[in-house]
Amino acid sequence: xxxxxxxxxxxxxxxxxxxxxxxxxxxxxxxxxxxxxxxxxxxxxxxxxxxxxxxxxxxxxxxxxxxxxxxxxxxxxxxxxxxxxxxxxxxxxxxxxxxxxxxxxxxxxxxxxxxxxxxxxxxxxxxxxxxxxxxxxxxxxxxxxxxxxxxxxxxxxxxxxxxxxxxxxxxxxxxxxxxx
Amino acid sequence: xxxxxxxxxxxxxxxxxxxxxxxxxxxxxxxxxxxxxxxxxxxxxxxxxxxxxxxxxxxxxxxxxxxxxxxxxxxxxxxxxxxxxxxxxxxxxxxxxxxxxxxxxxxxxxxxxxxxxxxxxxxxxxxxxxxxxxxxxxx
Numbered sequence: 001x002x003x004x005x006x007x008x009x010x011x012x013x014x015x016x017x018x019x020x021x022x023x024x025x026x027x028x029x030x031x032x033x034x035x036x037x038x039x040x041x042x043x044x045x046x047x048x049x050x051x052x053x054x055x056x057x058x059x060x061x062x063x064x065x066x067x068x069x070x071x072x073x074x075x076x077x078x079x080x081x082x083x084x085x086x087x088x089x090x091x092x093x094x095x096x097x098x099x100x101x102x103x104x105x106x107x108x109x110x111x112x113x114x115x116x117x118x119x120x121x122x123x124x125x126x127x128x129x130x131x132x133x134x135x136x137x138x139x140x141x142x143x144x145x146x147x148x149x150x151x152x153x154x155x156x157x158x159x160x161x162x163x164x165x166x167x168x169x170x171x172x173x174x175x176x177x178x179x180x
Numbered sequence: 181x182x183x184x185x186x187x188x189x190x191x192x193x194x195x196x197x198x199x200x201x202x203x204x205x206x207x208x209x210x211x212x213x214x215x216x217x218x219x220x221x222x223x224x225x226x227x228x229x230x231x232x233x234x235x236x237x238x239x240x241x242x243x244x245x246x247x248x249x250x251x252x253x254x255x256x257x258x259x260x261x262x263x264x265x266x267x268x269x270x271x272x273x274x275x276x277x278x279x280x281x282x283x284x285x286x287x288x289x290x291x292x293x294x295x296x297x298x299x300x301x302x303x304x305x306x307x308x309x310x311x312x313x314x315x316x317x318x319x
Contacts, residue, residue, distance in 0.1 A: 018211075025207040033203075037196045047202075054210045055217060116195025123192055142186075143194045170186050177184040 004070055011061050021058060028071075029054075031144070032078045038139040039082040041104045041124070043113040049085050053078045072153040079136065079154065101128045126176035130169050137162055138169040 010020035037046040090100040148159045
């Protein structure tokens with residue numbers, strides 16, 4: 001892998017921009033898709049948000065200061081886009097974000113792009129009961145298997161706080177699944 | 181009921197799938213969208229410039245309309261200072277000579293003296309032709 005600074009230069013140089021952005025897309029489209037899909041839950045929405053995320057990445061690249069890694073910067077944009085999308089969709093339907101997610105989970109069984117059974121549905125239902133931050137931490141750690149250090153960089157929190165968040169999330173989920 | 185422990189369970193995968201070949205043409209979709217947005221971005225400055233011209237034209241029309249109003253206002257206010265005010269004071273107000281005298285200071289009186297630098301003959305003429313001379317003297 002080439003040096004990140006050099007890669008950013010290639011992304012900004014009009015001559016090399018297209019090739020470099022193509023590489024950025026093929027490197028990150030799958031992990032960012034999973035990240036977004038885990039937040040918005042349905043494929044069509046994830047597709048929309050992922051496209052918007054890459055368009056924003058392309059537009060804001062010239063403002064990228066290199067203070068954080070390209071990886072965490074892109075994850076941050078994806079997270080914001082996904083959360084904004086969820087809130088807007090909920091507002092449009094006149095319901096809370098939690099109700100919207102519950103509705104989407106109920107529809108998951110009929111979703112052709114979802115291959116899961118009762119335990120998956122139950123786990124998703126348990127996750128929805130958590131505060132937003134804990135949801136994010138749990139999904140990134142458990143489903144996406146990101147390292148605490150990486151999550152810390154993306155969400156801008158300390159590793160210690162993240163570990164505590166994840167621990168709380170797991171406890172609540174276990175109680176939910178046991179009692180429901 | 182058996183207590184559910186996440187770490188005792190086999191790993192639960194999210195179960196989310198994508199349509200087949202979804203990622204094959206995803207980058208093309210993104211490039212299309214970027215080009216589309218760039219076209220839109222190019223339109224904005226033109227639109228803005230058009231708007232600037234509209235504002236400029238509107239501003240010119242407004243200032244053109246204001247010029248005669250301002251001129252008129254100045255003209256009328258000058259007239260008010262002179263004759264209108266005098267007429268008003270002498271015919272329509274309750275002010276009498278005493279009130280006017282009260283407001284005069286020494287400077288005003290001096291100015292009045294200068295203005296009314298009458299020659300003796302004229303003065304005599306006025307006095308002799310004025311039937312109320314006695315009253316004037318006593319005042």
